[in-house]
Amino acid sequence: MIEGKETLSGGAVLRYGMVGGGAGSFIGEVHRKAVAFDNTARLVAGCFSRNFQNTLATGASLGVAGERLYRDYEEMAAGEAARRDGIDFVVIVTPNHAHYGAAKAFLTRGVHVVCDKPLTFTVAEAEELGQLARERNLLFGVTYTYSGYPLVKQAREMIRRGDIGAIRVVMGEYPQDWLATPAEAAGNKQAAWRTDPRYAGISNCVGDIGSHIEHTVSYITGLRIQSLCANLQSFGPDRALDDNGEVLVRYAGGASGVYWCSQIAVGHDNGLKVRIFGTKGSIEWEQENPNYLKVALLGQPVQILSRGCGYLYPPAARLARIPSGHPEGYYEAFANLYAAFGAALTKHRAGLALTEDDLDFPTAAAGIDGVKFINCCVESSQRGSVWVELDS
Ligand SMILES: NC(=O)c1ccc[n+]([C@@H]2O[C@H](COP(=O)([O-])OP(=O)(O)OC[C@H]3O[C@@H](n4cnc5c(N)ncnc54)[C@H](O)[C@@H]3O)[C@@H](O)[C@H]2O)c1
Known part of the structure; x- marks a missing residue:
């Protein structure tokens, strides 16, 4: 094309x-x-x-x-x-x-x-x-x-159609390193409010980027989190809020997941990556390489799907703005959200x-789920990393 x-x-x-x-x-x-x-x-x-x-x-x-x-x-x-x-x-x-x-x-x-x-x-x-x-x-x-990216739509559609079977396991990560040093003390405005509970709320890292994992996984898979067990840490000196967190997740229906978000992971910029493993195959998407989707079907060679190609399902195909190989990214994903909102x-x-x-x-429903997720992660971690029910 x-x-x-x-x-x-x-x-x-x-x-x-x-x-x-x-x-x-x-x-x-x-x-x-x-x-x-x-x-x-x-x-x-x-x-x-x-x-x-x-x-x-x-x-x-x-x-x-x-x-x-x-x-x-x-x-x-x-x-x-x-x-x-x-x-x-x-x-x-x-x-x-x-x-x-x-x-x-x-x-x-x-x-x-x-x-x-x-x-x-x-x-x-x-x-x-x-x-x-x-x-x-x-x-x-x-x-x-991230739900505005064409290949995230493709992943969602593939799962809806049963292409990779029933989901068993999800791995989601979002490593960054911009708070590996106390940037909040060095005049970085964005770091200052994110690490201050008065402006950020009860979480920094989970609220800022863990919530993106939660939504991206939920959007792609349709899975509902039933319970979770979180370990949140603060490595930055005198930081009141988390800058790293690991979360074990159990979904309704029996699948399980592991999420990791970090702002102190040296060498990483905005490394959101989601891997989803089903009974018949798996899917992998990375936001730093967002025009491609890695798909493995049981017993077949691994495939790399490319944005803008005719074989994508309609919800993904109709979002591609320029030919495959010319990268689209962050602005286009945001624009896709606004185009949908504006049309509605x-x-x-x-x-x-x-x-x-x-x-x-x-x-708003996604927003509510996100706040529940953040609050449960903090509650679980504060109680000694116990399992917490999301809708209790
Ligand atoms: N969707 C995403 O991927 C994404 C990415 C970055 C930030 N965010 C979110 O966007 C929000 C802003 O983040 P940011 O990094 O741009 O912050 P920022 O500090 O760079 O900008 C915030 C702006 O809001 C203004 N402001 C503060 N209080 C205000 C008030 N009461 N009335 C009017 N203006 C006010 C500030 O003056 C500033 O201009 C946060 O909630 C953050 O979590 C989302």
């Missing part, structure tokens, strides 16, 4: 605002680029920082009208809800501590929400947001990036019922 592909959604009819993502931050700009990738929506409002000068400067650089730059998210939710041309959805990309308050402020005013992970500090808060969205008939997306929102606004396919992006 040598042809490219036009954008997935139509004109930017939708309007969005952003909370967080001010100058000097990380993920907000990734979200903005991802929304722009397919012309999914136009950025028209923002409270980009707790520092209003930063919000003003960021807004000016992004072409947002001054009257739609706000001092805090409450003012923004009220201001936008009162406008005839108010935002259709808000994107929340603050550190974890502000997700709950910001999401609630917009949901209660009838604005759809996209929020980054982990959704909230507590399970009760996450469930409350899910309940609010349901009651008010609002869409809620949670940006678990457009349909919803037209009064049409949404199907399971329309809702093929992480929703």
